[in-house]
Amino acid sequence: MAASTAATLSLRSVSSSSTQNGSGAKAKPFAMSLSTPKALTSFCGLKATSSINSESEASFLGRESTAALRQSVTSRAIAPVKDSMQPLQPQASTFKVAILGAAGGIGQPLSLLIKMSPLISALHLYDIANVKGIAADLSHCNTPAQVLDFTSPAELGNCLKGVDLVVIPAGIPRKPGMTRDDLFTINANIVKSLVAAVADHAPHAFINIISNPVNSTVPIAAEILKKKGVYDPKKLFGVTTLDVVRANTFVAQKKNLRLIDVDVPVVGGHSGITILPLLSKVRPSVTFTEEEVEELTVRIQNGGTEVVEAKAGGGSATLSMAYAAARFVESSLRALDGDGDVYECAFVQSELTDLPFFASRVKIGRKGVEAVISSDLLGLTEFEAKALEALKPELRASIEKGAKFAQKQEPAGASV
């Protein structure tokens, strides 16, 4: 018998919602156990059990979202089955996703993880390196997303046509001793040309940017989209989910908490001191000594460097990043699918501070960012307030560097 009988969507993430009165964000950790009827075994492939469980308030999606998910899964997957004895032919799911840089250290495991999503009907893999084999390999997984490969810039337009979400992990990673800003010269050009193509071929898509330095590549993307006349700030996201994933892990370990319960908002940017975990806002409420706050903050800020050094020249975080990006993709797709309860931290155009871009918790809906959650920045501790002021000059400089780079470029389409 193939594998087991359970179809479980195994990504676990945390959803946080703000209180309506703005008195402080109320985290709502959730644990999804998406267990489908036996009929779904044939496309979910990994495991299948007989129901979709929302164990409690503290479970992955919360009751309402789980109900919405149940409805979405059952309508997509079960509706086409006319005869229960027939093998399931799942209806095409709603969303098409493109990954640009799909053959890389992040791109490959990310492609695998999101191939498991029942929300994806087509997965378009693009890379300048050989992506054909990766697509062939992945296409054998019996999950519904159809996998297509696109290799040269000449194929990029076709890769992007009709997609709802574009994820960009293309670019070089750090080696020990490098800062993320040291990647600027090469990655700025990569992001510029890829985003120009997105503007031409998928101007309404959500764009999730992973390529570093995120503090600059997101402003580059914004300027390129502006030049092309298609900039929608609500749909452009710098992916900072890995900072949240790390913060949740390190805090849970330090305080001996159940991982699934922990939610740490991380604001600012995605590099060094611009990464600011708000430990006073951790859910569940937990107290830290001053030493613990300093130690945890530094560890979260240096999480990327910890991996770069451990890999000793072999690149930077790929597996944890793929996990984090898959969580952000899943959240983006749930938002596109009309789930009204999607909250993630992301680096977006923002008026929360005097900086033009800022990572914070945002509510994501069908049209992109619906709200920036301002309450996280209220009632900061002295440590956090100082750290927030301290990060601003560096973050502003990185944002301006990216914007200036893109502004002085030729009209972007010409160079793709």
Ligand SMILES: NC(=O)c1ccc[n+]([C@@H]2O[C@H](COP(=O)([O-])OP(=O)(O)OC[C@H]3O[C@@H](n4cnc5c(N)ncnc54)[C@H](O)[C@@H]3O)[C@@H](O)[C@H]2O)c1
């Ligand atoms: N946002 C984050 O939290 C985060 C976390 C980890 C890594 N990163 C960044 O993600 C990027 C990728 O990291 P990686 O480990 O996957 O690197 P990698 O070198 O393993 O993979 C990068 C891939 O991009 C491809 N590529 C290069 N130029 C391209 C182009 N013009 N079009 C399409 N594909 C192109 C390469 O062929 C390669 O397959 C790096 O910049 C890294 O710093 C960001």
Ligand SMILES: O=C(O)C[C@H](O)C(=O)O
């Ligand atoms: O640290 C890096 O260079 C990669 C990434 O930004 C990370 O945080 O792991």
